[in-house]
Amino acid sequence: xxxxxxxxxxxxxxxxxxxxxxxxxxxxxxxxxxxxxxxxxxxxxxxxxxxxxxxxxxxxxxxxxxxxxxxxxxxxxxxxxxxxxxxxxxxxxxxxxxxxxxxxxxxxxxxxxxxxxxxxxxxxxxxxxxxxxxxxxxxxxxxxxxxxxxxxxxxxxxxxxxxxxxxxxxxxxxxxxxxxxxxxxxxxxxxxxxxxxxxxxxxxxxxxxxxxxxxxxxxxxxxxxxxxxxxxxxxxxxxxxxxxxxxxxxxxxxxxxxxxxxxxxxxxxxxxxxxxxxxxxxxxxxxxxxxxxx
Amino acid sequence: xxxxxxxxxxxxxxxxxxxxxxxxxxxxxxxxxxxxxxxxxxxxxxxxxxxxxxxxxxxxxxxxxxxxxxxxxxxxxxxxxxxxxxxxxxxxxxxxxxxxxxxxxxxxxxxxxxxxxxxxxxxxxxxxxxxxxxxxxxxxxxxxxxxxxxxxxxxxxxxxxxxxxxxxxxxxxxxxxxxxxxxxxxxxxxxxxxxxxxxxxxxxxxxxxxxxxxxxxxxxxxxxxxxxxxxxxxxxxxxxxxxxxxxxxxxxxxxxxxxxxxxxxxxxxxxxxxxxxxxxxxxxxxxxxxxx
Numbered sequence: 234x235x236x237x238x239x240x241x242x243x244x245x246x247x248x249x250x251x252x253x254x255x256x257x258x259x260x261x262x263x264x265x266x267x268x269x270x271x272x273x274x275x276x277x278x279x280x281x282x283x284x285x286x287x288x289x290x291x292x293x294x295x296x297x298x299x300x301x302x303x304x305x306x307x308x309x310x311x312x313x314x315x316x317x318x319x320x321x322x323x324x325x326x327x328x329x330x331x332x333x334x335x336x337x338x339x340x341x342x343x344x345x346x347x348x349x350x351x352x353x354x355x356x357x358x359x360x361x362x363x364x365x366x367x368x369x370x371x372x373x374x375x376x377x378x379x380x381x382x383x384x385x386x387x388x389x390x391x392x393x394x395x396x397x398x399x400x401x402x403x404x405x406x407x408x409x410x411x412x413x414x415x416x417x418x419x420x421x422x423x424x425x426x427x428x429x430x431x432x433x434x435x436x437x438x439x440x441x442x443x444x445x446x447x448x449x450x451x452x453x454x455x456x457x458x459x460x461x462x463x464x465x466x467x468x469x470x471x472x473x474x475x476x477x478x479x480x481x482x483x484x485x486x487x488x489x490x491x492x493x494x495x496x497x498x499x500x501x502x503x504x505x506x507x508x509x510x511x512x513x514x515x516x517x518x519x520x521x522x523x524x525x526x527x
Numbered sequence: 528x529x530x531x532x533x534x535x536x537x538x539x540x541x542x543x544x545x546x547x548x549x550x551x552x553x554x555x556x557x558x559x560x561x562x563x564x565x566x567x568x569x570x571x572x573x574x575x576x577x578x579x580x581x582x583x584x585x586x587x588x589x590x591x592x593x594x595x596x597x598x599x600x601x602x603x604x605x606x607x608x609x610x611x612x613x614x615x616x617x618x619x620x621x622x623x624x625x626x627x628x629x630x631x632x633x634x635x636x637x638x639x640x641x642x643x644x645x646x647x648x649x650x651x652x653x654x655x656x657x658x659x660x661x662x663x664x665x666x667x668x669x670x671x672x673x674x675x676x677x678x679x680x681x682x683x684x685x686x687x688x689x690x691x692x693x694x695x696x697x698x699x700x701x702x703x704x705x706x707x708x709x710x711x712x713x714x715x716x717x718x719x720x721x722x723x724x725x726x727x728x729x730x731x732x733x734x735x736x737x738x739x740x741x742x743x744x745x746x747x748x749x750x751x752x753x754x755x756x757x758x759x760x761x762x763x764x765x766x767x768x769x770x771x772x773x774x775x776x777x778x779x780x781x782x783x784x785x786x787x788x789x790x791x792x793x794x795x796x797x798x799x800x801x802x803x804x805x806x807x808x809x810x811x812x813x814x815x816x817x818x819x
Contacts, residue, residue, distance in 0.1 A: 518751065522774075
């Protein structure tokens with residue numbers, strides 16, 4: 234593994250601010266919004282989650298707003314391991330995948346054998362995708378090989394399930410660390426790298442996502458292997474989501490603009506996008522009173 | 528050397544801040560002789576949209592305040608306005624009033640605020656009721672604010688009408704997006720400064736200046752606006768009614784002379800209230816031992 238390059242923070246800010254100046258209107262906006270919907274990992278990761286809540290969310294995954302025909306489904310539902318079986322039964326016979334967080338999410342503060350059995354349980358329950366967290370404490374202490382080995386071991390347990398590695402960038406302090414952690418995760422076998430758990434602020438800022446996209450691009454240039462990207466946490470409105478798509482297209486290219494390679498981890502984004510779609514269609518500003526309560 | 532006067536930039540009021548219009552457009556406010564007196568923001572539909580977001584966000588905290596506290600805050604508006612009387616008088620004169628009628632307009636406005644400040648913690652008891660029912664329930668009805676109210680300021684007065692129509696809306700715990708008087712907008716913006724200095728939380732009242740004809744559509748079709756208040760604009764009534772159909776907005780259209788001292792009343796508050804009826808189970812009919 235080659236050394237990670239250092240990140241020019243000022244340069245990143247400058248580049249990111251340009252993505253935010255794009256004006257996306259009319260049919261391009263409509264296509265973009267539908268693509269955003271199709272890239273969402275609809276998420277509920279609360280201590281208070283109940284089977285009822287998960288059932289309701291899984292129903293929504295395939296029925297975003299039935300009174301408006303022609304909407305796609307979301308990409309996946311993302312739940313705790315104990316809810317995987319239920320979620321799986323709810324979305325069967327549809328394109329919606331089931332992702333499960335694992336490895337003592339969100340802190341990752343558990344011994345490796347616990348993390349392995351946590352992951353194995355989720356995979357056995359039928360999870361199509363595993364969202365693992367890295368050991369941020371070890372990473373910050375400089376024990377990179379520990380973090381690397383952990384990811385590699387989890388990857389082995391995953392089998393056919395795709396592995397997303399959560400860096401929890403809000404705890405990594407600098408963009409240099411984000412880049413380093415991205416490279417580490419990619420080389421250790423991540424299919425996807427993901428910004429955050431959603432439990433820590435700041436989460437998926439565009440600066441962080443851009444830094445991770447650059448890691449993906451450098452790896453692709455070097456090896457020809459595509460890695461997926463999932464910003465999660467803090468992307469709650471359509472405009473920001475569209476700016477993210479612009480960034481993905483310009484940094485990685487159009488091949489990444491499908492939910493196979495790009496996801497949004499979010500819970501409230503879907504409703505905002507739906508409201509925007511209806512606004513674009515009817516010309517009337519919408520109210521959350523007429524959309525599902527998540 | 529003669530000092531150059533610092534002129535005020537009139538801006539819109541949204542979410543407790545004074546931004547310029549998102550559109551960057553302006554129009555001239557003229558005095559009665561047709562001479563320009565100020566550059567006003569020509570608000571756009573995005574300004575409306577943003578203001579509604581602010582109003583919705585502010586609604587919970589405002590309607591959740593104790594009635595007594597809302598009353599204190601309204602009284603505070605009157606206090607602050609009293610202290611800035613001269614500025615309003617100047618603006619009214621600039622817009623073509625005589626000095627004595629300007630003074631009268633400002634003082635009547637202050638009195639009207641005090642009138643509605645007094646109602647804040649009283650209208651609910653007066654309009655609420657305990658209802659006789661023939662089942663084992665204690666059944667009562669009480670008021671709740673209707674929500675976000677869009678208001679088109681009366682175009683015949685600059686300050687008095689605005690205050691007369693606005694105060695009952697916020698006294699009842701609603702938040703408001705207000706389109707200012709198009710031809711005489713100065714007092715509306717200066718009144719925003721009064722609100723800002725009176726502990727009225729940001730977003731409870733949002734004031735947009737601009738062309739009424741282009742702003743009513745985004746406001747009245749907005750699904751997140753729950754009611755509309757217009758006065759003395761019968762020509763707009765039908766258009767607003769049609770726009771309001773989709774989410775069944777409550778449209779209140781007044782034909783009144785706000786300048787009359789008598790045009791202040793409880794029903795201007797309850798026009799923007801919903802009635803909530805609660806069926807509270809009790810053990811047996813008559814269990815509350817009241818005569819209902």
